[in-house]
Amino acid sequence: MAPSSTFSSWRRLCLAAAASVLFSGCELLEFSPNDFRGPESLTNLTQKNLDKLAAKPLPPGDTLRFVFTGDSQRFYNEVEALVASVNQQPGVSLMVVAGDISDFGLAREMRWVAERLNRLTIPYLTVIGNHDQVGNGRASYQQIYGPLNYSFVYGDTKFVFVDTNSREYNFNGRIPDVPWLQAQVQNLQGARRQVVMSHVPPQDSDFDQSLTPAYTRTLAEAPKLAFELNGHRHSSSIGQPFEDGVTYINSASFERNEYLIVTLWNDANDEPQFRLKKVSF
CATH class of the missing domain: 1.20.5 (Single alpha-helices involved in coiled-coils or other helix-helix interfaces)
Structure with missing residues (x-):
């Protein structure tokens, strides 16, 4: 016993x-890899960064300088190196990230990147990428960052961010939301120029080709449009693929260890002008 x-x-x-x-x-x-609950400090980041931007207004007529990059995905070491480099750049007002914050649409991936990007000394804004919509990634993105389509005015520039990840919606003919985009670009809200940013460029096979004519026409008819920014392709490029006067600029992914500093102003005829500087880190 x-x-x-x-x-x-x-x-x-x-x-x-x-x-x-x-x-x-x-x-x-x-309990689930798809659980997107997290600390309040890592929610609603789009609005929090817009509030930071509003707290440091750019006077009317001033030249705008901002950082453009995209596709952070799982390149966490590169995120830290990029942040360290951007924090050394003088006269930069904000950074914009052209989607694919995550690789598998997991909230914890987005939070891992956000924790590192929160060390920036300037605000940053994002647009949703196709990888951010894997599984329940769309809900995770909305919880952590915010709206899929949104716009804001900073100084003399209106920014319009639009979800163009058509394949993730099974090419349902509604993404991108062209009517919403048309309404946005036709109303400058007092700005003197505007920029449109999305993840998937309209010449890509992941973009709903049935919407390409309406989308590109919308941009071609947009008043004071400086250019359109994209990610998705992981390499930097610039061109006018539709030969309609609209310039498309694609970002390199974080793994390429480079980003662009974009300088934007209006000339004597009040037309938008820009200059690009590539920075390696």
């Missing part, structure tokens, strides 16, 4: 110890 009793006591002790470890560390458990 004694050996059996000793074994039972030992087993009960082990189970109690395991339970104690399990429940004492319960805040470390993640």
Whole structure:
């Protein structure tokens, strides 16, 4: 009887110890990889960064300088190096990221990147990418960052960010939301120029080709449009692929260890002008 009793006591002790470890560390458990609940400090980041931007207004007539990059995905070391480099750039007002914050649409991926980007000394704004919509990534992005389509005016520039990840909606003919985009670009809200940014460029096979004519026409008819910014392709490029006067600028991914500084102003005829500087880090 004694050996059996000793074994039972030992087993009960082990189970109690395991339970104690399990429940004492319960805040470390993640019951689902798709769970997007997290700390309040890592929610609603788009609005929080817009508030930071509004707190440092750019006087009317001033030249705007901003950083343009995209596709951070799982390149966490590169995020830290990029942040260190951007923080050394003088006269830069904000950074814009052309989507694919995550690789697998997981909230924890987005938070890992956000924690690093929050070390920037300037605000940053993002647009949703196709990788950010894998699984329930769309809901995660909305929880952590915010709206999929939105716009704002900073200084003399209106920024319009639009979801163009058509394949993630099974090419349903509604993404990108062209009517919403048309309404946005036709109303400058007092700005003297505007910039449109999306993740998937309209010449890409992941863009709903049935919407390409309406989308590109909308941009071609947009007053004071400086250019359109895209990510998705992981390499930097600039051109006018539709030969309609609209310039498309594509960002390199974080793994390429480079980003662009964009300088934007209006000339004597009040037409938008820009200059690009490539920075390696």
